[in-house]
Amino acid sequence: MQSEKITADYGKLRRWYRDACGTALAMDLIGERWALLIVRELLLGPRRFGEIRGALPGLSANVLTQRLEGMEKAGIMRRRTLPSPANAQVYELTRWGYALEEPIFALSRWAAGSPAHDVTLPLSNTAFMLSLRTMMDPRVDPAFAPDLGFRIGGEPFRAAIVQGRLAIERREPEGAGIVFVGEPLKLAATFYGPAPLAESIREGRVEVTGDLGQAQRFVTLFRLPAFPAD
Amino acid sequence: MQSEKITADYGKLRRWYRDACGTALAMDLIGERWALLIVRELLLGPRRFGEIRGALPGLSANVLTQRLEGMEKAGIMRRRTLPSPANAQVYELTRWGYALEEPIFALSRWAAGSPAHDVTLPLSNTAFMLSLRTMMDPRVDPAFAPDLGFRIGGEPFRAAIVQGRLAIERREPEGAGIVFVGEPLKLAATFYGPAPLAESIREGRVEVTGDLGQAQRFVTLFRLPAFPAD
DNA sequence: CTGTATCCGTGTTGATACTG
DNA sequence: CAGTATCAACACGGATACAG
Numbered sequence: 001m002q003s004e005k006i007t008a009d010y011g012k013l014r015r016w017y018r019d020a021c022g023t024a025l026a027m028d029l030i031g032e033r034w035a036l037l038i039v040r041e042l043l044l045g046p047r048r049f050g051e052i053r054g055a056l057p058g059l060s061a062n063v064l065t066q067r068l069e070g071m072e073k074a075g076i077m078r079r080r081t082l083p084s085p086a087n088a089q090v091y092e093l094t095r096w097g098y099a100l101e102e103p104i105f106a107l108s109r110w111a112a113g114s115p116a117h118d119v120t121l122p123l124s125n126t127a128f129m130l131s132l133r134t135m136m137d138p139r140v141d142p143a144f145a146p147d148l149g150f151r152i153g154g155e156p157f158r159a160a161i162v163q164g165r166l167a168i169e170r171r172e173p174e175g176a177g178i179v180f181v182g183e184p185l186k187l188a189a190t191f192y193g194p195a196p197l198a199e200s201i202r203e204g205r206v207e208v209t210g211d212l213g214q215a216q217r218f219v220t221l222f223r224l225p226a227f228p229a230d
Numbered sequence: 231m232q233s234e235k236i237t238a239d240y241g242k243l244r245r246w247y248r249d250a251c252g253t254a255l256a257m258d259l260i261g262e263r264w265a266l267l268i269v270r271e272l273l274l275g276p277r278r279f280g281e282i283r284g285a286l287p288g289l290s291a292n293v294l295t296q297r298l299e300g301m302e303k304a305g306i307m308r309r310r311t312l313p314s315p316a317n318a319q320v321y322e323l324t325r326w327g328y329a330l331e332e333p334i335f336a337l338s339r340w341a342a343g344s345p346a347h348d349v350t351l352p353l354s355n356t357a358f359m360l361s362l363r364t365m366m367d368p369r370v371d372p373a374f375a376p377d378l379g380f381r382i383g384g385e386p387f388r389a390a391i392v393q394g395r396l397a398i399e400r401r402e403p404e405g406a407g408i409v410f411v412g413e414p415l416k417l418a419a420t421f422y423g424p425a426p427l428a429e430s431i432r433e434g435r436v437e438v439t440g441d442l443g444q445a446q447r448f449v450t451l452f453r454l455p456a457f458p459a460d
Numbered sequence: 461c462t463g464t465a466t467c468c469g470t471g472t473t474g475a476t477a478c479t480g
Numbered sequence: 481c482a483g484t485a486t487c488a489a490c491a492c493g494g495a496t497a498c499a500g
Contacts, residue, residue: 015263015473015490017288020349020418021357022338022364023270029341031261033245033492040253049462058247060493065464075345075457089462095460096343103340106333108252111259113326115305119250127251134252188250227305230325245471245492263473279482290474291483319482 029074030100034059035067036107039093039100041126042077044157045170046092055124076100105134113227119188125152128184129159129168132191137221138164146214149173151181178210178218191222259304260330264289265297266337269323269330271356272307274387275400276322285354306330335364343457349418355382358414359389359398362421367451368394376444379403381411408440408448421452 017024030036034056041047041055053064068091071077076097082088093100108131111117123131129152140161150157151173158171173179180187186205190197197216200206208215247254260266264286271277271285283294298321301307306327312318323330338361341347353361359382370391380387381403388401403409410417416435420427427446430436438445 017267018351019267019357020347020351020353020415021267021270022340022342022347022361023266023334023357025344025347026337026341027263027266029344029346031263031266033257033261036253036257036261037247037249037251040251058493060495061463062465062494063492075460095458096340099340099343099458103333103336104253106336107256110326110329110333111252111256113329114255114259116259117250117252117255121248121250123250127249127253131252185250228325228329283482288474290476292475292485293473295483296472 026103029076030071032067032070034063035071036100036104038064038067038071039076039097040104040130041124042091042093043098043101043104043130044126044168046080046090048088048090052091055126057122071097104130108134109225113225115227117224119192120185123184123188125155125184128152128187129157131188132159132222133166133168135192135222135224136161136166137223140164140221144217146218147177148218149176149179151179152187153183176210178208178215180206180208180215182206191219192224256333259306260301262297262300264293265301266330266334268294268297268301269306269327270334270360271354272321272323273328273331273334273360274356274398276310276320278318278320282321285356287352301327334360338364339455343455345457347454349422350415353414353418355385355414358382358417359387361418362389362452363396363398365422365452365454366391366396367453370394370451374447376448377407378448379406379409381409382417383413406440408438408445410436410438410445412436421449422454 016028019025030039037056037059038052041052049064049068053059053061056064068077068079072079075094077091077093080090080092082090112135129150142164145161148159149172150159156170156172157168158173158176159166159168161167180190182190182205186200190200190206193200197206197208197212197219201208246258249255260269267286267289268282271282279294279298283289283291286294298307298309302309305324307321307323310320310322312320342365359380372394375391378389379402380389386400386402387398388403388406389396389398391397410420412420412435416430419425420430420436423430427436427438427442427449431438
């Protein structure tokens with residue numbers, strides 16, 4: 001309907017807080033259901049419609065369309081057509097959209113301390129890789145600079161420690177010094193569980209190639225925050 | 231066990247993402263409409279039901295009740311009865327709830343860069359005071375330690391710069407070295423606008439008592455982030 | 461495959477009225 | 481003042497149909 005289209009711009013289709021506070025505006029912009037998870041899926045680079053859908057079971061196509069439209073209008077992301085011969089449409093964050101990484105990480109670290117945190121629930125490949133960047137201890141020895149590869153649920157990633165942070169790219173892990181291969185949930189159990197890496201390998205949660213000592217050292221950089229008693 | 235109770239409600243109370251990712255859990259916990267703004271109103275200390283309602287026009291009583299119940303069950307806040315003779319019920323954040331300050335500030339700083347940011351919209355007293363903590367330049371000269379008082383929309387606050395951050399309490403400003411008095415929106419124009427403090431005083435946006443030079447210096451510590459070009 | 465446009469059942473939200 | 485009850489409007493998710 002046309003009246004809906006018109007009001008969709010900034011009018012009454014959605015419920016706005018109409019509050020000058022930044023928190024309220026943030027919730028206006030990315031507080032709708034699924035919005036922040038869609039951003040999360042784009043945080044490691046452009047993705048196609050179907051890739052986003054595949055990573056977010058429960059998100060229906062029409063809602064995804066609405067969110068992509070809304071966030072594009074808000075200046076958070078843009079649609080781009082890949083150059084020939086790919087010719088595919090992809091969605092990518094704007095620079096301002098990428099700046100959502102900090103709020104998302106702050107929220108993740110906070111929520112990971114909840115007693116309701118259930119690590120047996122599904123986890124997307126991107127979500128696992130991002131969790132590494134979120135949860136890595138930044139006080140890592142600067143001399144420890146492993147060359148890392150991952151193949152998570154079949155998707156390739158390449159990573160390195162740069163100034164205490166984990167830099168991640170969606171690229172083939174060929175030639176990396178250490179390569180981790182597995183499914184997101186098993187990998188999460190490996191990185192965030194109490195067992196040593198060797199046990200995870202033995203029980204088939206993860207395959208690791210390369211220097212196992214270095215790999216074990218890398219794994220111990222990750223820990224979930226505890227729920228603060230009160 | 232508490233975690234069992236929380237996860238037991240998982241399917242019934244509302245729509246959950248059922249995702250192991252921290253971002254998804256965060257949105258499950260505080261992504262419902264109004265939730266984060268209610269937390270914001272509690273960030274400077276316990277408040278009563280009516281105070282929260284008064285600060286959030288548009289929030290209806292039944293939704294406020296639901297949010298308070300939900301966030302209490304989630305371990306984010308608690309109900310407390312003030313000791314006699316006050317005997318009033320107040321809502322206050324748990325320690326974990328107070329830890330939402332960091333995500334809220336990250337979201338605020340991000341959203342303040344939006345071209346849609348409209349500083350003429352309503353602003354609660356608490357929201358203005360928190361915006362000062364959010365937006366203050368942390369690289370302030372450690373030797374600059376003003377003793378600050380505020381009376382925002384009639385509400386008293388006391389503040390000081392402690393290790394580059396603004397510490398704020400809900401207390402009478404009597405005896406403070408510098409006292410700012412005014413309405414939230416006018417104060418925001420004073421702190422975040424381009425005009426010098428003297429002009430804001432002249433045009434009645436704010437009343438200031440105490441050392442005007444120090445007050446001017448304090449005001450220049452605040453600036454809104456710009457929208458990153460892309 | 462990549463979306464867009466429907467309808468439909470259901471849960472969430474918001475305004476008003478109401479009770480202790 | 482501190483909520484509860486009721487009800488209408490809307491958002492969401494699922495299904496389906498359809499277009500490029």
